[in-house]
Amino acid sequence: xxxxxxxASNNNHGVFAExxxxxxxxxxxxxxxxxxxxxGVGSNNGKGGSGSGIKFGAGAASFKVNGIMAxxxxxYAIDIDAGAQRGTxxxxxxxxxxxxxxxxxxxxxxxxxxxxxxAGHNPVGPVTIAVPASATEVTNLTGSxxxxxxxxxxxxxxxxxGTVIGAAVQTIFIPAGAKIKLTYTSAPTWKWIVN
Numbered sequence: 214x215x216x217x218x219x220x221a222s223n224n225n226h227g228v229f230a231e232x233x234x235x236x237x238x239x240x241x242x243x244x245x246x247x248x249x250x251x252x253g254v255g256s257n258n259g260k261g262g263s264g265s266g267i268k269f270g271a272g273a274a275s276f277k278v279n280g281i282m283a284x285x286x287x288x289y290a291i292d293i294d295a296g297a298q299r300g301t302x303x304x305x306x307x308x309x310x311x312x313x314x315x316x317x318x319x320x321x322x323x324x325x326x327x328x329x330x331x332a333g334h335n336p337v338g339p340v341t342i343a344v345p346a347s348a349t350e351v352t353n354l355t356g357s358x359x360x361x362x363x364x365x366x367x368x369x370x371x372x373x374x375g376t377v378i379g380a381a382v383q384t385i386f387i388p389a390g391a392k393i394k395l396t397y398t399s400a401p402t403w404k405w406i407v408n
Contacts, residue, residue, distance in 0.1 A: 216240055225264045227286070232272030243267060243283040243290070244310070265289040266310070269319075271296030278302045284309040290333070293319045293326055300326035308333035320354040324390030328356040329408070337407035344403055350394045353387045359407040361385040361393065366401025370394075 217240035220227030227243040230236050243266030266283030269276060271294045283290035283305070290307035293300065297319040307314040314333040319325040328334060337357055345351050353359055361384070363371075368381040372394040378385070381401075387393055395401065 214239065219243075220266065226268040226292075227264070227266045227283075229268045229270070230273045230276065231270030233276070234274045236273070236276045238267065238276075238278045239280060241281045243281060244285040263288045265292040265316075267291045269293045269297045269300065273300070274298040276300045278305060280304045282306040286310045288312045289316045290314050292316045295319060295321055298325050302326065302328045303330050305331040306333065307331050315356075317356050320356050322354075324352055324354055324356075326356050327389045329358070329389075335408055340405045340407050342403075342405050344395070344400055347398070347400070348394060348396045350392045352392050353389055355405070355407045356389055357407050358386065358388050359405050361387055362404045362406070363395070363401050364403070365399075366397050367399040368395055368397045368401055370396040372396070 214237040215228070219242045221244055228238065264286060265288045266286045267278065274297065277300070278291065288310070289312055290310045291302060293316065295318040300319065302315070315328060317326055317328065335357060337355060340355055342351065363381070363383055363385065370380060371378050371382045371385065373385060373387065374391045385393065
């Protein structure tokens with residue numbers, strides 16, 4: 214467990230967890246702004262090229278990040294590679310990084326990382342997800358819980374996480390990683406708003 218430390222002025226990432234299982238990062242400050250706030254001389258992670266505050270590699274598993282502040286890193290506050298598994302990121306301040314707050318490549322095909330209550334990332338807002346063919350499951354791979362607003366079409370069944378919740382349900386809360394399936398004869402439209 215890493216608790217309440219500062220990582221700044223690194224040539225690459227503040228923390229790089231390539232093939233680690235069970236790491237927890239609680240508190241901590243990553244990037245230039247924090248050092249300057251304390252009157253110190255700081256520079257961003259990635260000063261030698263590119264670097265994130267925290268980088269999880271493809272072999273990282275069962276990781277948790279809670280309550281960190283990451284700002285002014287040359288790439289992302291947190292960067293997660295495809296292949297990383299079972300991660301949770303919560304209660305963080307991830308604003309003001311040069312490219313973005315989080316790059317989550319772990320959720321490309323399966324829900325692996327959940328991200329909640331992180332300033333600069335949550336709420337995510339509208340996300341475009343195509344309505345699938347009738348009776349085809351869709352997994353919420355956004356990394357965060359979402360609301361789906363369904364309209365139109367002719368829906369005979371709405372199934373959420375393996376449970377039929379009705380026919381034409383207009384507003385649906387879908388947790389990160391959950392599956393939804395609409396059975397219809399005429400396709401509806403839907404809008405996803407991600408928390």
